[in-house]
Amino acid sequence: MPSGRRLAFAGSVAIGAALAVGELIAGLVPGVPSPLLAVARFIVDIQPPGAKEIVVGLFGTADKVAFQVFIVLVAALVGAALGRLSAKRPDAAAAALVVFTFAGFLASLREPGVAATLSVAAAAVEALVGIYLLRRLVALAPPPGTGVAASVKPGVVRAGSATRRPEGSSMPDWSRRTLLQVGGTLAVGSVAAGTLGRILLERQRAPAVPVTAIPSVPVPALLPSGADLATTDLSAAGLSPIVVPNASFYRIDTAFIPPTVDRATWRLKVTGLVDHPVELTYDELVALPIVEQFVTIACVSNEVGGDLVGNAKWTGVPLRAVLDIAGVQSNADQLVGRSVDGFTAGMPVEWVMDRSRVPMIAVGMNDEPLPRAHGYPARLIIPGLYGYVSATKWLAELELTRFDAFQAFWVPRGWSAKAPILTQSRIDVPARGASVPAGRTAIAGVAWAPDRGIRAVEVNIDGTGWTQAKLSTPISKATWVQWLYPWDATVGAHAIEVRATDGTGEVQTESISSPAPDGARGHDRVQVTVR
Numbered sequence: 291m292p293s294g295r296r297l298a299f300a301g302s303v304a305i306g307a308a309l310a311v312g313e314l315i316a317g318l319v320p321g322v323p324s325p326l327l328a329v330a331r332f333i334v335d336i337q338p339p340g341a342k343e344i345v346v347g348l349f350g351t352a353d354k355v356a357f358q359v360f361i362v363l364v365a366a367l368v369g370a371a372l373g374r375l376s377a378k379r380p381d382a383a384a385a386a387l388v389v390f391t392f393a394g395f396l397a398s399l400r401e402p403g404v405a406a407t408l409s410v411a412a413a414a415v416e417a418l419v420g421i422y423l424l425r426r427l428v429a430l431a432p433p434p435g436t437g438v439a440a441s442v443k444p445g446v447v448r449a450g451s452a453t454r455r456p457e458g459s460s461m462p463d464w465s466r467r468t469l470l471q472v473g474g475t476l477a478v479g480s481v482a483a484g485t486l487g488r489i490l491l492e493r494q495r496a497p498a499v500p501v502t503a504i505p506s507v508p509v510p511a512l513l514p515s516g517a518d519l520a521t522t523d524l525s526a527a528g529l530s531p532i533v534v535p536n537a538s539f540y541r542i543d544t545a546f547i548p549p550t551v552d553r554a555t556w557r558l559k560v561t562g563l564v565d566h567p568v569e570l571t572y573d574e575l576v577a578l579p580i581v582e583q584f585v586t587i588a589c590v591s592n593e594v595g596g597d598l599v600g601n602a603k604w605t606g607v608p609l610r611a612v613l614d615i616a617g618v619q620s621n622a623d624q625l626v627g628r629s630v631d632g633f634t635a636g637m638p639v640e641w642v643m644d645r646s647r648v649p650m651i652a653v654g655m656n657d658e659p660l661p662r663a664h665g666y667p668a669r670l671i672i673p674g675l676y677g678y679v680s681a682t683k684w685l686a687e688l689e690l691t692r693f694d695a696f697q698a699f700w701v702p703r704g705w706s707a708k709a710p711i712l713t714q715s716r717i718d719v720p721a722r723g724a725s726v727p728a729g730r731t732a733i734a735g736v737a738w739a740p741d742r743g744i745r746a747v748e749v750n751i752d753g754t755g756w757t758q759a760k761l762s763t764p765i766s767k768a769t770w771v772q773w774l775y776p777w778d779a780t781v782g783a784h785a786i787e788v789r790a791t792d793g794t795g796e797v798q799t800e801s802i803s804s805p806a807p808d809g810a811r812g813h814d815r816v817q818v819t820v821r
């Protein structure tokens with residue numbers, strides 16, 4: 291291995307170990323944020339509008355992991371550069387390392403619940419570990435330009451040889467083995483320490499007391515109950531259920547670790563342009579009339595045919611019941627839902643005041659307390675609006691303000707301030723690129739246009755014309771419907787296309803738009819082979 295690469299390896303390992311130490315301290319010491327998460331969140335927060343198409347896909351769970359792996363890889367590249375620098379100018383490399391750890395510390399200051407003194411101490415430990423290992427490992431790599439004997443029988447390495455430097459090109463290439471062994475061991479140890487740190491951090495954040503059931507008050511259902519649904523559910527293998535179970539419900543948010551909220555100390559504030567600011571405890575909130583309704587929520591970054599959409603039964607308090615206690619002033623045109631973690635979503639006051647819908651502060655999801663990932667203990671559910679402009683999870687505050695006075699989280703990042711859910715339909719079966727046997731087969735899927743409702747769904751096979759699909763009985767205008775078209779499939783390649791008509795009679799547009807700034811447009815299409 292050329293000496294440049296060894297130096298790079300040495301540097302990457304040193305940086306990786308420093309990062310791992312940071313993760314471990316974060317796991318062990320409450321109040322010290324994970325450096326990796328702090329940097330990840332900082333990048334999400336500062337992303338320029340141009341980056342929105344890349345970063346908006348980040349909020350799925352798998353994407354969050356991928357994003358962190360990416361940051362670690364970037365850190366390793368920085369480490370590689372520092373390794374090379376360290377061979378010539380060790381002090382400059384050490385200084386750069388201090389700058390990087392300090393930048394990580396600054397990013398971590400923005401995290402909720404951070405103890406600044408502990409965090410700066412942790413950053414100092416990270417920097418010292420990084421500098422120490424950088425020096426030790428770089429010392430194991432020969433300086434650039436030093437020739438190294440190409441083929442020497444690898445010697446047996448004893449622990450003490452780790453610090454010895456090769457004295458010339460005729461020496462056996464022990465340094466290489468030693469560097470690889472020491473570096474490799476450190477790298478493996480770092481991954482283990484980092485993982486342990488993250489497990490401990492998750493544990494710190496996990497609720498101390500098990501989540502208890504939603505209040506056992508009589509719940510007047512606004513809409514048909516689950517029992518009625520069973521009979522209307524269309525069935526086809528692979529078709530989405532009308533009600534999506536909590537465990538498989540899509541999850542999108544900017545939280546790398548979902549906030550843990552203690553229901554006993556949680557408060558909901560109503561602030562801003564109101565007659566009387568209000569502060570409610572959880573018990574006070576759920577003492578208000580409780581309602582239940584099925585609502586389909588969707589993510590604006592859902593692509594045509596994508597799965598960032600779902601329908602659930604929500605239990606909670608009508609939002610207007612709380613707003614009425616505060617008294618909304620007439621000049622307020624925007625309601626901002628603010629999360630305990632600082633996320634904000636802004637929606638028109640007019641939309642939530644419209645008597646035709648029942649926006650709610652949900653505390654239950656599909657007859658269970660709101661799961662932590664979906665906003666425990668309370669979140670907003672506003673029929674008809676995309677999640678980023680409405681569905682605030684881990685809700686802490688309702689602020690009455692004006693669109694010209696405040697921009698919610700995603701707005702300065704290139705997304706529309708107002709974003710009603712667009713009419714969409716999706717083909718669930720047959721799957722994209724599937725091969726199906728000839729004969730009668732189901733083409734089926736879901737269609738939604740909350741809260742205008744779905745009037746019709748049509749299927750077009752091979753561009754031969756639009757034919758009506760059968761619909762499940764809609765629960766309400768705020769929910770999706772299933773659709774099904776029994777198809778007599780003939781051998782060959784076929785293209786299937788779908789479109790929906792909403793409750794106002796407007797046909798889903800076929801002109802394509804990307805998710806940004808206000809949702810994806812266009813028809814879902816699949817190609818299948820019939821054999």
Ligand SMILES: Nc1nc2c(c(=O)[nH]1)N[C@H]1C(S)=C(S)[C@@H](COP(=O)(O)O)O[C@H]1N2
Pocket residue numbers: 539540541542543544545588589590629630631633663664665676677678680681682683684
């Ligand atoms: N606190 C908080 N609430 C949030 C978000 C967030 O990032 N933070 N994301 C919103 C977005 S973009 C969507 S699509 C919905 C998703 O809700 P779900 O994860 O329960 O499906 O939550 C919304 N509420």
Ligand SMILES: [Mo]
Pocket residue numbers: 542588589590591677678
């Ligand atoms: Mo979203």
